[in-house]
Amino acid sequence: MIAQYIMDNYDKAAFMTAAKLGEKVGVSESTVVRFANVLDFEGYPQLQSELQEMIRTRLTTVQRIEMSADYSSEENTLKKVLKADIDNLRITMDSIDYKVFEASVKSITEAKHIYIVALRSSTTLADFLGFYLNLIRDNVYITSRSISDTFEMLFRVDKDDLVIGIGFPRYSSKTIEALHYAKSQGAKVLAITDSILSPLAANSDFTLTAKSNMESFVDSLVAPLSLLNALIVAVGIKEKNKVASSFAKLEDIWEQYNVYSNKEKSGK
Structure with a gap:
């Protein structure tokens, strides 16, 4: 049942938590985790990661729009997007x-x-x-x-x-x-x-x-x-030395040609 759902909805399943996938299929979260173990994955996160890597280059824009359905409100969207970016930064750094x-x-x-x-x-x-x-x-x-x-x-x-x-x-x-x-x-x-x-x-x-x-x-x-x-x-x-010299010259040019706003200088 779980395998069939993943095959039919791989683009959505790859981004579902074990609990969410279990809810969609009608089984418990622990059953989903055991399913991943049966497939020789260390846990559900590893199965999820493999699915994501497999489909990343295949997702069309339409499929990506469908994946956004869980963004139920503006507040929820803000939190989910920021959390995803934080996770991306953490994984990149590690x-x-x-x-x-x-x-x-x-x-x-x-x-x-x-x-x-x-x-x-x-x-x-x-x-x-x-x-x-x-x-x-x-x-x-x-x-x-x-x-x-x-x-x-x-x-x-x-x-x-x-x-x-x-x-x-x-x-x-x-x-x-x-x-x-x-x-x-x-x-x-x-x-x-x-x-x-x-x-x-x-x-x-x-x-x-x-x-x-x-x-x-x-x-x-x-x-x-x-x-x-x-x-x-x-x-x-x-x-460092080359950069310092370049920026010293640039600062003179920026000041001469008023590249940046200077409120104090203009008296405003």
């Missing part, structure tokens, strides 16, 4: 490979050119990363507007360059192709994605993972953004 993180920082500081490749919702992350890396160092390019622009900007990439690919389920096939091309040209590739099993990781020298699970049609970018924030800060610390 699972990060610090040696890979350090190697990624080193590659960013040493690369002759840096190309950031991201499409669809991941363009937000690319813009954030590119904005700050451009303040820290030269030769940073964001290739996130169209696939034709991406390959035109990458066609000179070589062994001295770093290509950073950013992508989360459902993965953009064009981002995957761009990383494959960069790797074939001898460039170093850093993948920012959700899992070491991600197709972006297949062509990468370094893979940094951040969880983006969300029971909704909206992708959660909170943990990925936090990971990029840490990456930027680490690069800035490593290039």
Whole structure:
């Protein structure tokens, strides 16, 4: 009975608690837990995790909307979304490979050119990363507007360059192709994605993972953004003198051209 429900409703079952699944099927929570044990899982959470990984790249937008049905009120929605983001941050922090993180920082500081490749919702992350890396160092390019622009900007990439690919389920096939091309040209590739099993990781020298699970049609970018924030800060610390010099010059420019509002100066 439980197995049949999961097969027929895998997209919903993957995000149900054991109690919720039991309620849907008409059995107790303990029966659901025993079912997971019979399948050689250590417990229901492990079964749930396996289901989530299996379907993450298969969920359509319509299926994601249906999963949002449990958001019964604005208050409930707020709490569930914030809790999901907190969980994503905690899992990301606990699972990060610090040696890979350090190697990624080193590659960013040493690369002759840096190309950031991201499409669809991941363009937000690319813009954030590119904005700050451009303040820290030269030769940073964001290739996130169209696939034709991406390959035109990458066609000179070589062994001295770093290509950073950013992508989360459902993965953009064009981002995957761009990383494959960069790797074939001898460039170093850093993948920012959700899992070491991600197709972006297949062509990468370094893979940094951040969880983006969300029971909704909206992708959660909170943990990925936090990971990029840490990456930027680490690069800035490593290039401390260069960053200090750059920002000193920028502060003069910002003041000269009134880039930021200064209420005290205007007397308001």
